[in-house]
Amino acid sequence: MTDGAPLASTVDARVRALTERVRKGEPSAVARALTLVENREPVAAALLHELWPDTGRAWRLGITGPPGAGKSTLVAALIAHFRKSGRTVGVIAVDPSSPFTGGALLGDRVRMGVAHGDSGVFIRSMASRGDLGGLCASAQEACDVLDASGKDVILIETVGVGQTEVEVVHAADSIVVVLHPEAGDAVQAMKAGLMEIADVYAVNKADRPGADRLEQEILGMLGLRPHGADTWLPPVVRVVSTTTVGVPDLVAALEKHRAHQNQTSGTDSRRVRRIEQRIRLLVESEMRSRLFGRPEAAARLAALVADVRAGRTTPYGAASHILPGNEP
Amino acid sequence: MTERKIRVLVCKPGLDGHDRGAKVVAAALRDAGMEVIYTGLRQTPSMIVESAMQEDVDAIGLSMHSAAHMTIFPKVLQLLNEKGLQHILLTGGGVIPDEDIVALSTLGVGRLFGPGTPMADIAVYVKDEVGRRRAERSAAGVL
Known part of the structure; x- marks a missing residue:
């Protein structure tokens, strides 16, 4: 992004051409667009700006859970399921x-x-590239590219998460928290964060001992949650991803969640929050690069640091010098 | 803008299950700061090229111990050309006779590394060669 230029101002012919090919779903163009977005290249903003009108059609499903729960295997089973029903x-x-x-x-x-x-x-x-929320910084934009390329369903698989890496909430319409019997006791420790974001629980490896107990623990925990008539109570679905047993039930539960969301305008409110968050992040990163990205900004910062050390000002005074509107 | 990470696809083609070498190299390239996509065993040339395209990698590393290198490398190269992915470096290693390495090199395959190669040599080679190819592409105005 050049200094002072409005976001997405320079849509050159190459970006237009790439956008066209992404819209047609050409895999090599989609792949390149994802790279530009992932690397936060200067042209990415223009690209995403162009693609935006073609987004919002895909059903975005977040798949999260602790390491080894079987997220990737479940994703593979979901891919097969959706392909069978003709969805890309x-x-x-x-x-x-x-x-x-x-x-x-x-x-x-x-x-x-x-x-x-x-x-x-x-x-x-x-790769997560330093992002600590369980995704990577450009995961949502990457979903936009896939969405614009015409994919019907987008599966977003997080890193193996612990408790509070819940960034996927901002990226998906519905969220599956995948758990497995061996992690039974872990549920106790996971009452906050991860366990709060599920729209559907998948008890994976349900053919193993301990699956009943895990299911009961989740249901017991959900029973303690305050809920009204309109509240979505996350169902618990048993699956064995390796044999795809239970996968149709999982998708049915997700469809039910989607219907519930549409009825209660939950989908809308999630999407509204998502757009709001996107604008905030764009402004923040642009402000950061305007305030700190220029060489003269580094020099000014160094001078302010020297002032603080010499007792002429404090970090708080220095910060107010840098903020827009207070420049010397 | 963040630094453009080097992305490498590491594959084990064919039916050979000896993936220790592939895993050691994958870990070494990761430790050299690259993003390594590991596909696992039993990959066909078309699977390899499809993964390479979707992942938009800079390089493909094939681990070959099955003596099928004179079949697999040319086939992957041919598919890369067909899909317009000539910019991707095709390299690899394993048990490959010197004369075959020469023959594959004339076809356009990159350096092939035999047993005993220090891991750092492979990482340096991939970094240099990918850097050179990226510079060429960006000079040609490719986004």
Whole structure:
């Protein structure tokens, strides 16, 4: 983004051409657009601006849960299910980046051995790149690209999460929290955060001992939650992702959630929040680059640091110097 | 704008299940700061190229111990060309005779690394070669 230029002002011919190809669903164009978005390249804003009118059609499902719960395997089973019903599927699968080297090993494809040559499925692995919310900073924009490319369903798979990495709430229309019997006791520890965001619980590996107890624990916890007549009570669905047992029930529960959301305008309010958050983030990042991105800003900051150290001002005084409207 | 990470697809083509080498290289490239997409075993050339396209990788690394390298590498190269993905570096390693390495190189395959190669050599090669190819592409005005 150039300084002072309005967001998305420079839509050059290359962006237009790429946008056209994304709209037609050309895989290589979708892939390149995702890269530009993921790297927050200067042209990404223009690209997303152009694609925006084509977004909002896809059904965005968030798949989250602790490591080893079977998220990737469940995603693979969901892909197969949706393909059978003729729906096209886009997948954003996030795995963690190393906080030390910045590198990442993205292994979600291993479990998504989808029938290849099926142009109705597009899978993209993304590294979290320092984002601590369970997704990566550009996950929502990546979903927009897949949405604009005409995918009917978008599955957003988070990194294996603990308790409070709940960024997926902002990215999805419905959220599946995947748990497995071996994590039974963990449910106790997960009462806040992760356990609050589920629209549907999937008890995966339900053929293993402990599945009944896990289901009871979740139901017991849900019973303690205050609810009125209109409140959506997240159903608990047992699945065995490796054999796809229970997957149709899971999708049925999600469809029910969608219907409930539409009735109570919950979908709208989620989408409104999503747009609001997007505008906020765009303004914040643009402000950050305007205030701190320029070379003269670094010099001014250094001068203010020196002032603070010399006792001429405080960090609070220095900050008010930098804020717009207070420039010298 | 964040730095454009190097993305590498590491694959194990064919029926050979000896994936230790592929995993060691994948971990080494990750530790060198790259984003490595690991596909797992039993990949066909068309699966490899499809994954490479969707993931928009800079390089593909194939681990070959099955003696099928003279079949797999040319096939992957041909599919990359057909899909307009010539910019992707095709490299790899395993048990591959020197004369085959020469023959594959003339076809357009990148360097192939044999047993005993220090991991740092592979990372440096991928970084340099991807850097060169990216510079060429951006000079040509590719977004």
